[in-house]
Amino acid sequence: MPGKTTKVDMEKIVSLCKRRGFIFPSSEIYGGLGSCWDYGQLGVELKRNVKDAWWRAVVQQRDDVVGIDASIMMHPQAWIASGHVEGFSDPLVECKVCHLRWRADELNGNSCPDCSGELTEPRLFNLMFKTFMGPVEDDASVVYLRPETAQGIFVNFDNVLTTSRKKLPFGIAQMGKSFRNEITTGNFIFRTREFEQMEIEYFVKQGSDEEWFNYWVKERFNWYLNLGIKRDNLRLREHGEEELAHYAKRCCDIDYFFPMGWAELEGIANRGDFDLIQHAKYSGKSLAYFDEGVGESYVPYVIEPSAGVDRSVLAFLIDAYDEELAEGEIRVVLRLHPQLAPIKVAILPLSRNEKLVPLAREVYSKLRSYFMTQYDDAQSIGRRYRRQDEIGTPFCVTIDFQSLEDNQVTIRERDSMSQIRLPIEEMVETLQDKLSGESFATQPLWTAKAVDALEE
Amino acid sequence: MPGKTTKVDMEKIVSLCKRRGFIFPSSEIYGGLGSCWDYGQLGVELKRNVKDAWWRAVVQQRDDVVGIDASIMMHPQAWIASGHVEGFSDPLVECKVCHLRWRADELNGNSCPDCSGELTEPRLFNLMFKTFMGPVEDDASVVYLRPETAQGIFVNFDNVLTTSRKKLPFGIAQMGKSFRNEITTGNFIFRTREFEQMEIEYFVKQGSDEEWFNYWVKERFNWYLNLGIKRDNLRLREHGEEELAHYAKRCCDIDYFFPMGWAELEGIANRGDFDLIQHAKYSGKSLAYFDEGVGESYVPYVIEPSAGVDRSVLAFLIDAYDEELAEGEIRVVLRLHPQLAPIKVAILPLSRNEKLVPLAREVYSKLRSYFMTQYDDAQSIGRRYRRQDEIGTPFCVTIDFQSLEDNQVTIRERDSMSQIRLPIEEMVETLQDKLSGESFATQPLWTAKAVDALEE
Numbered sequence: 001m002p003g004k005t006t007k008v009d010m011e012k013i014v015s016l017c018k019r020r021g022f023i024f025p026s027s028e029i030y031g032g033l034g035s036c037w038d039y040g041q042l043g044v045e046l047k048r049n050v051k052d053a054w055w056r057a058v059v060q061q062r063d064d065v066v067g068i069d070a071s072i073m074m075h076p077q078a079w080i081a082s083g084h085v086e087g088f089s090d091p092l093v094e095c096k097v098c099h100l101r102w103r104a105d106e107l108n109g110n111s112c113p114d115c116s117g118e119l120t121e122p123r124l125f126n127l128m129f130k131t132f133m134g135p136v137e138d139d140a141s142v143v144y145l146r147p148e149t150a151q152g153i154f155v156n157f158d159n160v161l162t163t164s165r166k167k168l169p170f171g172i173a174q175m176g177k178s179f180r181n182e183i184t185t186g187n188f189i190f191r192t193r194e195f196e197q198m199e200i201e202y203f204v205k206q207g208s209d210e211e212w213f214n215y216w217v218k219e220r221f222n223w224y225l226n227l228g229i230k231r232d233n234l235r236l237r238e239h240g241e242e243e244l245a246h247y248a249k250r251c252c253d254i255d256y257f258f259p260m261g262w263a264e265l266e267g268i269a270n271r272g273d274f275d276l277i278q279h280a281k282y283s284g285k286s287l288a289y290f291d292e293g294v295g296e297s298y299v300p301y302v303i304e305p306s307a308g309v310d311r312s313v314l315a316f317l318i319d320a321y322d323e324e325l326a327e328g329e330i331r332v333v334l335r336l337h338p339q340l341a342p343i344k345v346a347i348l349p350l351s352r353n354e355k356l357v358p359l360a361r362e363v364y365s366k367l368r369s370y371f372m373t374q375y376d377d378a379q380s381i382g383r384r385y386r387r388q389d390e391i392g393t394p395f396c397v398t399i400d401f402q403s404l405e406d407n408q409v410t411i412r413e414r415d416s417m418s419q420i421r422l423p424i425e426e427m428v429e430t431l432q433d434k435l436s437g438e439s440f441a442t443q444p445l446w447t448a449k450a451v452d453a454l455e456e
Numbered sequence: 457m458p459g460k461t462t463k464v465d466m467e468k469i470v471s472l473c474k475r476r477g478f479i480f481p482s483s484e485i486y487g488g489l490g491s492c493w494d495y496g497q498l499g500v501e502l503k504r505n506v507k508d509a510w511w512r513a514v515v516q517q518r519d520d521v522v523g524i525d526a527s528i529m530m531h532p533q534a535w536i537a538s539g540h541v542e543g544f545s546d547p548l549v550e551c552k553v554c555h556l557r558w559r560a561d562e563l564n565g566n567s568c569p570d571c572s573g574e575l576t577e578p579r580l581f582n583l584m585f586k587t588f589m590g591p592v593e594d595d596a597s598v599v600y601l602r603p604e605t606a607q608g609i610f611v612n613f614d615n616v617l618t619t620s621r622k623k624l625p626f627g628i629a630q631m632g633k634s635f636r637n638e639i640t641t642g643n644f645i646f647r648t649r650e651f652e653q654m655e656i657e658y659f660v661k662q663g664s665d666e667e668w669f670n671y672w673v674k675e676r677f678n679w680y681l682n683l684g685i686k687r688d689n690l691r692l693r694e695h696g697e698e699e700l701a702h703y704a705k706r707c708c709d710i711d712y713f714f715p716m717g718w719a720e721l722e723g724i725a726n727r728g729d730f731d732l733i734q735h736a737k738y739s740g741k742s743l744a745y746f747d748e749g750v751g752e753s754y755v756p757y758v759i760e761p762s763a764g765v766d767r768s769v770l771a772f773l774i775d776a777y778d779e780e781l782a783e784g785e786i787r788v789v790l791r792l793h794p795q796l797a798p799i800k801v802a803i804l805p806l807s808r809n810e811k812l813v814p815l816a817r818e819v820y821s822k823l824r825s826y827f828m829t830q831y832d833d834a835q836s837i838g839r840r841y842r843r844q845d846e847i848g849t850p851f852c853v854t855i856d857f858q859s860l861e862d863n864q865v866t867i868r869e870r871d872s873m874s875q876i877r878l879p880i881e882e883m884v885e886t887l888q889d890k891l892s893g894e895s896f897a898t899q900p901l902w903t904a905k906a907v908d909a910l911e912e
Binding site for chain 2: 047067
């Protein structure tokens with residue numbers, strides 16, 4: 001249902017996430033830790049589902065992309081080659097009165113936004129977290145926590161190419177934690193110092209790069225649509241000349257309309273041959289590709305679709321949030337795509353009656369081999385439906401006294417609240433069909449042939 | 457086939473892993489980084505499968521365990537409460553001649569194992585990596601990279617308990633990266649400074665803790681057996697009094713017979729109420745549980761099954777490795793459990809003949825929605841079978857000229873090399889059945905009622 005959006009503010013989402021076990025402040029019993037968050041019992045499932053959906057779309061379903069999982073700590077030389085040691089920094093200013101610190105490039109005026117005090121001159125502050133490997137803390141033992149997963153792909157380019165025997169165009173995908181010592185963080189899990197990325201580096205021959213850039217913008221835009229994000233809440237934003245990194249030929253963001261405004265979910269960049277050339281130069285290893293088709297070697301161009309896991313999770317949560325009037329009261333429902341819902345099926349015996357319980361437990365143990373399920377027998381059936389609605393469970397299976405006689409159960413659908421009754425032996429297959437997502441309302445995918453027809 | 461083990465040395469495994477894209481040295485183009493490793497295109501799938509199998513067994517299939525995913529950076533106070541700041545250290549000595557560093561407790565003699573030089577007095581070296589959050593590098597901004605995932609569970613105990621409305625006994629499971637600045641590392645991915653854990657903290661009432669300890673030892677031992685690790689290559693090892701941490705009531709390791717000898721895969725510990733009491737003390741928050749059944753509050757005891765992801769991956773690789781004489785030559789085959797195999801099905805057209813290719817691609821695109829698949833049309837069919845054997849692919853689907861006429865394909869099984877022919881429309885279901893693992897040889901599970909009957 002594109003366009004139909006319940007206005008929701010961030011506080012409501014933060015509160016739901018805390019109350020129902022999606023996301024907690026990190027180390028909350030100690031007062032929390034600046035902008036770090038922990039995924040609770042439902043959040044961890046939602047995040048796993050987002051990552052699995054991505055992996056399925058970009059690795060499993062494709063012939064031309066393989067995955068890797070590189071370590072967070074990399075050789076320090078890699079970060080010199082990539083330009084991060086020299087240039088990955090923000091201009092930091094400090095208020096001379098209240099000592100709060102700010103990013104100079106985010107301030108409009110010259111005085112402290114908090115107390116109007118005078119600010120220091122800006123100094124460049126490198127955003128990489130550093131630590132020391134081994135027992136001596138000196139320059140020789142410095143290692144960085146990776147600020148992006150991308151470089152782990154570039155340094156493995158040759159190993160993957162050789163051992164997978166792939167031909168261009170081909171890509172390498174990776175998910176994993178990255179760390180940036182941001183001066184200012186905020187908006188819940190939107191910008192945090194520890195975060196998770198889903199990145200693809202797609203290697204192509206120069207000349208075909210513009211075509212592949214357009215292909216990936218469309219592909220990634222449609223991934224969000226396919227998983228239910230409403231069309232009206234997504235936009236493409238092309239970077240202007242002045243905004244492009246010096247090595248980037250082109251960059252386009254997929255933005256989501258968050259409560260605080262439009263902000264980036266994913267960036268697709270044409271990085272040219274910058275990264276491979278830098279690593280070849282600093283490592284002394286050739287990172288050229290021998291193209292058997294044309295009988296020549298060249299350094300590939302790279303198209304990089306780079307997405308944030310946490311901000312995707314946040315966008316899916318916000319987009320799914322809905323309130324409606326049902327049976328005289330406000331029904332809060334998370335209309336999550338069934339592929340993303342943390343719990344797929346809830347098993348609800350009508351009561352804790354001793355005759356009902358054995359059948360309900362039997363149905364439960366049967367279903368949980370197939371789906372992430374939850375057994376709930378506390379309070380009225382109406383309350384339990386509402387609880388499942390609020391965490392986005394697509395289906396509730398109810399076992400009542402009639403079930404004991406006819407061996408049938410009732411399946412209640414989250415979005416329409418409609419109910420069907422069916423034999424227990426047909427339950428698994430019916431739920432599998434319904435959960436495949438095909439029965440959920442889909443919206444037209446984005447079919448623009450070229451991103452030149454950029455929309456706003 | 458318990459007991460039937462091909463003797464394999466570590467070099468062979470390391471070489472196979474590098475050659476076929478399971479595991480590469482991290483940042484290899486820069487000469488590698490001390491004991492860090494990157495998972496390549498096959499290794500990443502194997503590791504994902506190990507983690508998914510664990511999550512399925514301990515979270516999805518259970519009523520009494522939920523998952524979380526806490527951040528790597530935690531409030532520094534948590535590490536004071538846990539005892540890591542004070543006590544998580546090894547005795548470090550340095551050779552006065554060659555300056556190599558060693559763990560004093562691992563040396564038998566008094567002189568350097570490398571050059572026989574004299575050693576310094578031991579000093580305690582804390583194994584936690586530290587870094588600085590925010591722009592100022594001072595004591596107030598120190599944060600640690602977690603040396604274990606367990607503490608992320610303890611600090612979230614109350615939040616999870618409240619929001620999940622679970623009753624004791626119940627557990628919280630977590631997978632994720634941990635970091636230890638080990639003085640000595642080695643044995644490939646067995647001991648590394650950056651590694652991944654799979655940990656459960658299972659909360660019980662004091663008095664039932666011994667029973668639950670025994671339960672979890674058996675449960676976890678059987679998990680490895682279920683996934684094909686040979687019985688003879690596993691043992692239980694009870695920790696002696698002198699080996700127990702001061703807070704531990706009991707600890708038992710599940711060891712695997714690695715090429716370097718018996719070594720720990722997983723430890724199951726009875727941690728008593730130490731952790732929750734410490735965090736309650738340092739945070740000032742009550743971490744007691746109100747037991748409605750008996751109408752009293754108490755701090756639960758904790759049983760902790762703590763496994764290493766990377767060393768599990770290594771054990772599965774080593775255990776699956778086999779060489780046999782087949783058709784006059786040595787056949788290398790990874791007899792991985794189908795649930796763990798990186799590629800489930802390979803699609804092999806008999807040749808690149810233009811008539812065969814469309815049907816082969818059709819079969820491929822049909823299968824890859826269901827399974828992780830690989831399309832391989834390079835070199836002879838025999839060579840391709842060998843390649844798939846070596847990476848552990850349970851099934852190869854061959855498309856030949858006959859297929860064009862009868863719409864049937866040949867499925868070749870990895871372990872027996874037997875072949876069956878069947879209609880294309882039956883292919884998905886047949887493979888699903890076979891891959892469920894039920895058709896694979898299983899071994900008797902470990903049924904000892906009490907771990908008191910410890911075996912050696």
